[in-house]
Amino acid sequence: MHGRVKLKSTAQQEEEKRKEREKKLKIYVAGRDAIFTKRLEGVLDDEALQLTQQLLSSNPDFATLWNYRREILLHLETVREEDDVQKMYEAELLFLESCLKVNPKSYGSWHHRGWVSARLPRPDWARELGLCDRCLSLDDRNFHCWDYRRMVVKMSGVPVDQELQFTDRLIGSNFSNYSSWHYRSTLLPLLHPESPDPPSPCHQHSHSSPPPSPQTHSHRVCEEQLLKAVSSVSLPFSAEREEMISCVFVSREEERVAVAFSRPVNASSSGLMLVLDGQPQRVEWRSVHPHFRHSPVWICALPPGTISDIINEHNLTVHWTEKHTHRDCALYTGRSESWCRDSATDQELFRSELSVEKTSVLQSELQSCNQLLELEPQNKWCLLTIVLLMRALDPLGYERETLSHFQTLKEVDSMRSAYYGDLCSKFMIENTILKMEYAEVRVFSLSDKNLTMLCHLDQLLLVTHINLSCNQLLRLPPQFAMLQCLEVLEADDNAIENLDGLYYLPKLQEVSLKNNQISKLSDLQLLTSCPKLTCLDLRGNPVTQIANIQSELTELLPSVTDLLI
Amino acid sequence: MGTQVKDVVIKSDAPSALLLDKHADYIAAYGSKKDDYEYTLSEYLRMSGIYWGLTVMDLMGQLTRMNQQEISDFIKSCQHDCGGISASIGHDPHVLYTLSAVQILSLYDNVNVLDVDKMVEYVRGLQQEDGSFAGDKWGEIDTRFSFCAVATLALLGRLDAINMDKAVEFVLSCMNFDGGFGCRPGSESHAGQIYCCTGFLSIAGQLHQVNADLLGWWLCERQLPSGGLNGRPEKLPDVCYSWWVLASLKIIGRIHWIDKSKLRSFILACQDEETGGFADRPGDMVDPFHTLFGVAGLSLLGEGQIKDVNPVLCMPEDVLERLGLHPDLLS
Numbered sequence: 001m002h003g004r005v006k007l008k009s010t011a012q013q014e015e016e017k018r019k020e021r022e023k024k025l026k027i028y029v030a031g032r033d034a035i036f037t038k039r040l041e042g043v044l045d046d047e048a049l050q051l052t053q054q055l056l057s058s059n060p061d062f063a064t065l066w067n068y069r070r071e072i073l074l075h076l077e078t079v080r081e082e083d084d085v086q087k088m089y090e091a092e093l094l095f096l097e098s099c100l101k102v103n104p105k106s107y108g109s110w111h112h113r114g115w116v117s118a119r120l121p122r123p124d125w126a127r128e129l130g131l132c133d134r135c136l137s138l139d140d141r142n143f144h145c146w147d148y149r150r151m152v153v154k155m156s157g158v159p160v161d162q163e164l165q166f167t168d169r170l171i172g173s174n175f176s177n178y179s180s181w182h183y184r185s186t187l188l189p190l191l192h193p194e195s196p197d198p199p200s201p202c203h204q205h206s207h208s209s210p211p212p213s214p215q216t217h218s219h220r221v222c223e224e225q226l227l228k229a230v231s232s233v234s235l236p237f238s239a240e241r242e243e244m245i246s247c248v249f250v251s252r253e254e255e256r257v258a259v260a261f262s263r264p265v266n267a268s269s270s271g272l273m274l275v276l277d278g279q280p281q282r283v284e285w286r287s288v289h290p291h292f293r294h295s296p297v298w299i300c301a302l303p304p305g306t307i308s309d310i311i312n313e314h315n316l317t318v319h320w321t322e323k324h325t326h327r328d329c330a331l332y333t334g335r336s337e338s339w340c341r342d343s344a345t346d347q348e349l350f351r352s353e354l355s356v357e358k359t360s361v362l363q364s365e366l367q368s369c370n371q372l373l374e375l376e377p378q379n380k381w382c383l384l385t386i387v388l389l390m391r392a393l394d395p396l397g398y399e400r401e402t403l404s405h406f407q408t409l410k411e412v413d414s415m416r417s418a419y420y421g422d423l424c425s426k427f428m429i430e431n432t433i434l435k436m437e438y439a440e441v442r443v444f445s446l447s448d449k450n451l452t453m454l455c456h457l458d459q460l461l462l463v464t465h466i467n468l469s470c471n472q473l474l475r476l477p478p479q480f481a482m483l484q485c486l487e488v489l490e491a492d493d494n495a496i497e498n499l500d501g502l503y504y505l506p507k508l509q510e511v512s513l514k515n516n517q518i519s520k521l522s523d524l525q526l527l528t529s530c531p532k533l534t535c536l537d538l539r540g541n542p543v544t545q546i547a548n549i550q551s552e553l554t555e556l557l558p559s560v561t562d563l564l565i
Numbered sequence: 566m567g568t569q570v571k572d573v574v575i576k577s578d579a580p581s582a583l584l585l586d587k588h589a590d591y592i593a594a595y596g597s598k599k600d601d602y603e604y605t606l607s608e609y610l611r612m613s614g615i616y617w618g619l620t621v622m623d624l625m626g627q628l629t630r631m632n633q634q635e636i637s638d639f640i641k642s643c644q645h646d647c648g649g650i651s652a653s654i655g656h657d658p659h660v661l662y663t664l665s666a667v668q669i670l671s672l673y674d675n676v677n678v679l680d681v682d683k684m685v686e687y688v689r690g691l692q693q694e695d696g697s698f699a700g701d702k703w704g705e706i707d708t709r710f711s712f713c714a715v716a717t718l719a720l721l722g723r724l725d726a727i728n729m730d731k732a733v734e735f736v737l738s739c740m741n742f743d744g745g746f747g748c749r750p751g752s753e754s755h756a757g758q759i760y761c762c763t764g765f766l767s768i769a770g771q772l773h774q775v776n777a778d779l780l781g782w783w784l785c786e787r788q789l790p791s792g793g794l795n796g797r798p799e800k801l802p803d804v805c806y807s808w809w810v811l812a813s814l815k816i817i818g819r820i821h822w823i824d825k826s827k828l829r830s831f832i833l834a835c836q837d838e839e840t841g842g843f844a845d846r847p848g849d850m851v852d853p854f855h856t857l858f859g860v861a862g863l864s865l866l867g868e869g870q871i872k873d874v875n876p877v878l879c880m881p882e883d884v885l886e887r888l889g890l891h892p893d894l895l896s
Contacts, residue, residue, distance in 0.1 A: 001607075002803065004850040006837070021602040028605060036655045062609045064656040067703060111705045141799070143753050150751050176799040182753045185742035230743060230779070264773040291896070294773045415792075415824040419785050422822070426778070477896050 031055050039068055044075040053095060060099050060106040070115065082121050089120045097131065104135060110144045114151055125156030133166075140170050141179050160190045171224075181227050226385040229365070229392075245327040247341040247461050248318050249485065252310060252331065254506050255302045257283075258484045259318050259327075260461045264294040271321030272298065276306060277314055288481040289503050296458035297482040310334060339462055341441075349459070350430045351392055362389050378412045391427065399431055421452035421472070433459050442485070446471070457482045464507070469493050474517075476501035491516070492537075497523065504529045515540035521552055528557060535562040571801050572789040579834035579847050583863070585870055588856055589627040591841030592618045595853055596631075611653040612643065612662035614853055616669050621857040623672055623881050624864060624872045633673055640666050641678050647690075648683030649701070659701045660691055664713040667720050672884055681721055688714050689726045696731030697749075707748045708739050712761035715768045716878055719890060724768070733769050736762050744779030756787060756796040756809040763816045764877045767892040772817065777895055781819030784810050792827030793846070803845045804835040804855050807862030808879065815865055815876040818895035825866050832859050832866075 009017070035051050049072055052065045060066075073092065077085050093116055099109045117123050132149040135142060153163060164187050167180040174180075247260040257274065265272075267285035274281045281302065287295035307314050313333045319326040329340040354362070366389040373382045383405045390398035406424040410417040428449045433456060436444060443465045451471035457479045460466070465488045473494040480501020487507045492514035499518070502508070508530040518524065519542040527533055536557065538544055544565040546552070553563060595618060598604045607614060615636060622628045643651045643666065649658025650666040663684060670676040691699045691714060698710040711732060718724045738750045739762065745754025746762035759780070766772050787794040787810045793802025794810045807828060814820040834847040835855065842851030843859035857879075864874040873882040877892040885891070 001852050001854055002845050004844075006844070006848060006850045022600075025600065025602045025605055028602070032608075039655075059606055059609075063659065064609065064651075067657050067701075070703065107705070107707075111703070115703070141797075143747070143755060147748060147752050178798040179753050182741060182743070183751075186751050227743075293770055415788055415790075415827060416785055416822065419782060419819075419822040423778070423782075479896075 028055065028059075035065065035068065044072045048072055056108075057099060057102065060103050060109045063108050066108045066112045070112070073116075073119075077119070086121045089116050092116050100135070104139065104142055105144055107144065110148050114148060117152075117155075123155070125152055128152045129156070129158065136170065140174055141176055143179065146179055146183065160187050163187055164191070178227075181224065185227075223381045226381050226388070229385050229388040243320075243323045244325050244342075245318055245320055246458075247339060248316065248327050248329040249337070249339040249461060250307065250314075250316055250329055250331050251337045251506075252307050253336055255304060255306070255308060256299055256506075257302065257316065257318070258297060258299045258461060260458050260482075261296050261298075261320070264292070264296050265298075265320075266294050267298045270323075271319070273319040273321055274300060274302075275317040275319065276302070281306075288484065289478040289501070291478045291500075295482075297461060297484070299484065307331060310336065341462070349433065350395065354392065359393065362393055365389060366393065378408070380409060380413045383409050383412075395427065396431055396434055402427060418452070421450070425449070425451040425453050426455050429454070429456050447490075454480065461485065464488065466490070469512075474498070478503065481505065487532075499523060499526055502526050502530060506531065508533055510535040512537040513541065514538070517541065518543045521546065521549075521556065524553070524556065527560075531559075533557065533560055536560045537564040539564050570789065571795075571799055572791050573793065573802060573846050575791055575831065575834045575847055580836040580838050581830065581833055583833060583868065583870065584836055584838060584841065585625050585860075587838070587841030588836075588843070588860065589622060589625050589630065589841075591851065592622055592853060592856060593627070593630045608653050609656060610662075612640070612650065612665040612669075613652065615639075616665040617853045617857040619669055619672055620880060621853070621860050623884070624857075624860055624874060625870075626872065628672065633675075636669065637673065637675060637678055640670060644679050644684070647702075648680065648685070648687030650679075650684070657701065658687070660688065660698065660710050660713040660717070661700065663688065664717045667717050668878070668880060671720050671880065671888065674887065676721065681723075685718065685721060685723045685726050688717055692727050692732065694731075696728065696733070696735035698732070708736055708746060708758050708765070709748070709761045711736050712765045715765055719768050719892070720878070720888065722888075729769055733766070733771050733774075736765050736769075737771075737774055740776075743783045744776040745783050754783065754797060756784070756794075756806050756813065759784070760809040760813045763813045764892075767816050767877045767894065770893055772893050772895050775817055775895070777817040777819060781814060781817055781822055784814050784817075785819070785822035788823055788828065791831055792824065792829075793831035794823075794828065801846065802831065804832055804843050804862070805845065805858040807832050808858035808865075811862050811865050812876040812879065816894055820865065829863065829866055829868075832862055835859055 031051055031054055035048065035055065038048050038051070049069065052069050055062060056065050073088065076088060080088065093113065096109055096113045096116065099106070103109065117128060129149070129152050132145055132152060135145040136149070152158070164184065167184050167187070170180045171177045241262055244262050245259060246262050249258040259272075267287070272285055274283050283300040283302065285298045285300045287293065288297050288299060289295070311333055314331040316329045316331065317326050318329075327340055329338055331338040366386060369382055369386045369389065373379065373386065376382060387402055387405050390402055403424065406420050409420045413420070428451065429446065432444065432446055441462050444460060444463045445467040447467045448470040451468070451473055454473065454477060460483050462485050463483055464485050466483065466486060468489075468491040470493045473491070473496055475496055475498035476491070478500045481503040483505065485507055486505050488510045489508065490512045492512055495517050496513060497517040497519060502511070503526055509532050511527070511533065514537050518538060521543065523543065527536070543549065549565060553560070553565070557563075619628060619631055619636070622631055640650070642654055643662070645651060645658045647658060649660070650663040651658045652662045666679070667676060667684075670678065691701070691710065693699060693706065697706045698714045699706055700710045714727065715724065715732065718726055736746070739746045739748070739752065739758075741747060741754045743754050746758045747753050747755060748758055752758070763772070763775060766775060786798070787796070787806060789795060789802050791802055793804070794806040795802050796806050796809065811820065811823065811828070814823060832843070835843045835845070836859070837844060837851045840851055842853070843855045844851045845855050860871055861874045861879055864871040865876060874880070875882050875885050875892070876894070878885060878890070
């Protein structure tokens with residue numbers, strides 16, 4: 001089905017081909033029918049093995065035939081001596097080898113080989129490993145073979161460092177070596193389970209192998225550096241983050257509690273418990289938006305009157321029983337609201353904590369990438385690796401260079417400019433959050449930062465004023481509802497057409513959406529869920545051109561006394 | 566940059582208009598080629614072949630041209646005593662063809678010609694202790710089969726039949742350093758497997774476990790200068806990856822990371838103006854498999870003449886609407 005070129009041929013050639021295929025078809029059908037007949041009759045003999053062998057040689061994806069062979073072999077096992085069984089299965093392996101030579105990518109053949117190897121009285125794992133070596137030397141991207149190799153390694157206890165050396169050899173001799181890189185990513189953690197900073201022997205290796213040409217070498221080296229950066233920086237971080245309640249917010253006025261977690265949770269199955277002044281409370285947790293069964297932010301309403309008495313102090317504890325962690329929050333006398341939040345260091349929020357050794361490794365990698373970039377200023381692999389390394393080392397310190405590299409990336413790799421736009425937006429939001437740690441946590445400005453999307457909104461639970469003006473946002477996504485303390489929203493000069501995230505924001509008073517793409521009255525429907533909304537600026541939106549829009553809006557949002565269209 | 570990238574070059578005379586009528590004629594005629602060599606050799610996957618043909622016809626609004634009764638009878642005769650469905654008569658049951666059968670009958674709203682309870686038992690029986698699914702009684706493990714199992718049960722409204730937590734645990738154990746997924750734990754990331762695993766996680770309500778930014782990047786890197794998509798690094802583009810990659814991106818909310826107009830041009834170039842149908846790449850032989858995924862890919866790109874396709878189940882959205890099925894998608 002794949003890779004069959006359509007060739008033009010004459011009428012006579014067509015006729016000859018047709019006759020030949022007709023002949024082949026007759027033979028094939030006869031074989032198939034004979035096999036099916038025998039199977040229906042429950043026959044398990046050598047002739048059936050012969051017939052299935054013929055068909056499988058040219059059509060190894062005919063899975064039922066492998067099944068039939070297994071039935072026959074299993075039966076023969078019961079009536080033959082161990083030595084004969086050994087010989088029988090070795091013959092099977094020989095047959096399989098010839099099948100694999102013709103079609104090295106048949107699921108059926110590889111699975112059958114694995115089945116046979118497991119049933120052999122005396123398996124020869126060294127031979128199986130040798131088969132893998134040969135097969136991979138012909139095509140080191142054959143994932144069937146790699147998977148088979150992993151099985152052989154597991155069954156025969158091949159040491160991890162031996163397999164690492166095998167990948168070293170392949171990487172050194174070949175350009176298309178992603179499969180080897182992938183295998184390394186699974187082997188290295190086995191070799192260094194305690195250390196979060198595995199050494200990278202390949203770092204030295206890639207410098208020692210002779211480059212065929214400067215361009216291809218640097219391209220390969222940078223691609224490899226990027227894979228290394230990805231595997232040593234990105235993925236481990238997500239696994240490492242401590243699971244905890246990051247913030248608890250309490251409001252006397254709304255009589256509710258909002259809780260932010262370090263990752264999305266499902267409150268109903270996580271064992272969330274609220275204790276007020278030592279008394280467990282019967283409350284219903286809801287996620288900030290019905291869209292999310294799993295959410296980093298959950299809200300509950302307290303029984304009426306329990307905390308509205310401003311002359312009294314109250315002590316709350318939220319328990320995340322599933323993870324044996326909790327967070328306390330004290331609501332003091334005279335205070336209408338309170339919160340408790342980790343003074344999260346930037347290292348915990350967006351990147352792993354780096355040891356001295358790892359920092360030094362990453363710095364030298366950054367240095368060599370920068371040198372390569374001087375030779376090839378348009379090498380996207382280089383640029384992206386540099387960006388990732390800079391994020392890991394010093395996100396705020398390298399902000400200017402990061403923005404510049406993203407600009408270049410959008411130019412040299414324009415097919416993926418939307419990706420670079422989103423990734424850059426994420427990094428700018430992260431940087432703004434990091435700076436927020438040292439300043440005011442309630443006023444947050446992201447204006448004029450080329451933002452194409454919003455993320456990390458779970459970090460903004462406490463924000464009262466947010467400025468998103470002059471960006472390229474298309475919508476306020478459902479996750480925006482995590483801004484439970486929001487009072488003022490400025491989002492002028494974007495391309496916003498969707499306000500899904502303005503969902504039950506209890507404190508939202510002022511919304512400015514000048515010069516956006518709100519085009520239908522229904523786009524504004526959700527604003528009715530925000531009870532305190534009094535100011536709404538919709539100037540410069542297509543919706544203002546609708547007939548009678550003034551009266552329609554007054555009817556939809558009667559409490560909005562300050563309406564600008 | 567001077568580096569060689571495996572890719573195709575689209576000729577200037579490659580098709581650039583969508584030839585839906587030709588494709589419908591191609592598929593309508595395909596089933597009648599009973600004495601064709603290729604057709605007979607592919608008997609081992611016939612049930613899936615029928616699913617590909619019927620689904621693409623439905624997406625083009627041409628399902629009525631196919632013979633519902635004949636197909637229904639055929640499927641009935643493919644259900645075995647164990648409850649599982651085979652690709653064709655005389656072949657052995659397998660979860661791949663069990664899913665295809667249920668998908669076909671769902672198009673016709675006629676699942677009850679089969680013994681549904683027995684089928685559910687068959688699927689349940691394929692789940693292993695570690696949560697994985699075997700394809701059949703012979704024990705091959707693959708995340709494709711995890712997807713087939715939950716997709717089948719989702720269409721039947723019987724997801725409670727399996728241990729979902731364990732099933733999720735196994736699929737997550739197949740997540741790699743690049744955010745992608747492979748066949749088994751330790752297997753290399755591959756777009757087909759990624760489609761199966763993100764589809765699985767969508768049905769299981771566990772998409773938040775995906776590293777969407779990392780996986781989305783790996784997926785958008787599948788796009789080559791020709792505009793086509795490959796299945797993993799350093800491979801040639803193939804129109805079926807317009808489905809596996811694109812649907813995955815849609816599921817994780819990152820479909821805008823692909824250059825849509827370049828991809829559209831590539832898919833259209835894979836049409837055969839003479840015979841109808843799509844091939845894996847421009848100039849190659851067409852088949853129903855690539856025809857479905859070419860059309861489905863165009864649907865995901867917003868092609869007005871094609872019905873909306875569901876990215877998780879690769880079936881028309883209106884069919885799933887009728888069944889009340891709305892698998893999660895990340896925004």
